Amino acid sequence: MNVKNCKKCGKIFNYIVGPQICPACQxxxxxxxxxxxxYIREHKDASNIVSVAEACEVEVNQIKQWVREERLTFGDDSAMGIECESCGAxxxxxxxxxxxxxxxxxGLIDAAGLNKKPVEExxxxxxxxxxxxxLDR
Ligand SMILES: [Zn+2]
Ligand SMILES: [Zn+2]
Incomplete structure (x- = not known):
């Protein structure tokens, strides 16, 4: 048995897999x-994540995480978004x-040399x- 403390409430629980959060918190x-x-569906005019986080009483980072996991998506007509981890767009x-x-x-293709290989081969x-x-001759 793998017992751990919940990262959110600190309660001890039987950890199986996934994030270190107890079933109740999950x-x-x-x-x-x-x-x-x-909320996002009903408030298409919401312009930033902070206001959504405040309205729903959830951490901004939690919302961003859902977006990064692609569980949450902002519509093209929404002003909301998160930053690209590489360039900030x-x-x-x-x-x-x-x-x-x-x-x-x-970059990956270049690194693996995949785009030159067929020609070389x-x-x-x-x-x-x-x-x-x-030699045949
Ligand atoms: Zn918990
Ligand atoms: Zn980018």
Whole structure:
């Protein structure tokens, strides 16, 4: 048995998996999530996360976390958003803006050499084929 202290209320509980929060707090958090989601849907003119956090009595960081987990998404017509973790541009959900996501994908491909490999391989194959023909003669 894995007993831990709840990060929110400090109560000892039987920890299984996921965030270190007791079932009661997790349930309360889930209820908060629904409340925030509902609030955002009903208040499309809400212009910043702080006002939502105050209205729903939840931490700003908690709301941001839900947005980063893509559980919460702000509509395109909403003025609300969170910052891209890389460049700080405003985004509606997730962790990075489209530009950074593209840059990162490209960076990964470059790092793995995936975008050059097929060409190099073809060249090597061509060289090999030429050599074979030469030996055949
Ligand atoms: Zn708790
Ligand atoms: Zn960005």
């Amino acid at each position: 349930e309360a958090l889930e209820a908060k999530f629904q409340e925030v989601k509902e 405003m985004i509606k959900s997730g962790r990075f803006c489209e530009k950074c996501k593209n840059d990162m994908t490209r 073809k060249k090597a194959q061509a060289r090999e084929a030429a050599r074979m023909r030469f």
